[in-house]
Amino acid sequence: MRIPPPRVLTVAGSDSGGGAGIQADLKTMLALGTHGMSVVTAVTAQNSLGVQGAWPLPAEAVRAQFRSVVDDIGVEAVKTGMLASAELVETVAALLDEVTAPVVVDPVGISKHGDALLAASARDAVRTKLLPAATVATPNLDEVAWLTGVQVSSETGLRRAAEAVLSYGPRWALIKGGHLEGDAVDFLTDGVEEHWFRAPRHDNRHTHGTGCTLASAIAAGLAKGRSVPEAAAEAKSYVTGAIAAGFALGAGIGPVDHGWMSAR
């Protein structure tokens, strides 16, 4: 009988367009040789043009999905994405305390189009309850700004951003410099080790789902037993390839190609 693949759980929102959220997470997990599972926190009506509607699920539904997965199947890594409200952030942080698996926290605040995916009233719970539960937190520069007040406009500021994020308690901070000019540079540190991940910027506007994809790829690597720096390196090359292969769908920003490593 076949040995089962490593099990990875995403706790995130659904993107009806299939490019970000739960859908991006599960595709990434499959592409990287793991078994993806999901706890849906919110349903969004979303496409290449933006988010047309969002409906958080009751906390009870989030708890029930999590327990169904953990109690029977088990998890080797968890990734969190859109959590919508303070109540859901607190619910998920409490559930994470029940597992020993490494946790990748993507502190999703707004979509690429600027639509809110997290209530402003939930930010404090992200800082004080969710970040302390993270093995790795993966904010972009906008998320660094609202989490910590630190504004970064160039590569040299990434170290300062990481220190500010680490002060909230995640074991590692991976600061995504994807929104800066020039190369796409990310900085990973635990306060001692420092790792820079640099990739050429792809001049491709079809980048819907980049952040979700990177965080899920890290979770997949951790589930496979990689160290955080090894998982981040593998995730960076996976997301870079997916961005290079991103394609137009709809009239706006199309998705990255999660299947870029498979023959078509």
Ligand SMILES: Nc1ncnc2c1ncn2[C@@H]1O[C@H](COP(=O)(O)OP(=O)(O)OP(=O)(O)O)[C@@H](O)[C@H]1O
């Ligand atoms: N045009 C690009 N070319 C190459 N790499 C990119 C590009 N844009 C972003 N990246 C990389 O993609 C990864 C995700 O970063 P990004 O800053 O896009 O995340 P995000 O803003 O959280 O995404 P999302 O909008 O999906 O929430 C990082 O490794 C970043 O460096």
Ligand SMILES: Cc1ncc(CO)c(N)n1
């Ligand atoms: C559901 C969902 N999660 C995360 C993102 C990231 O931007 C998005 N656009 N939609």
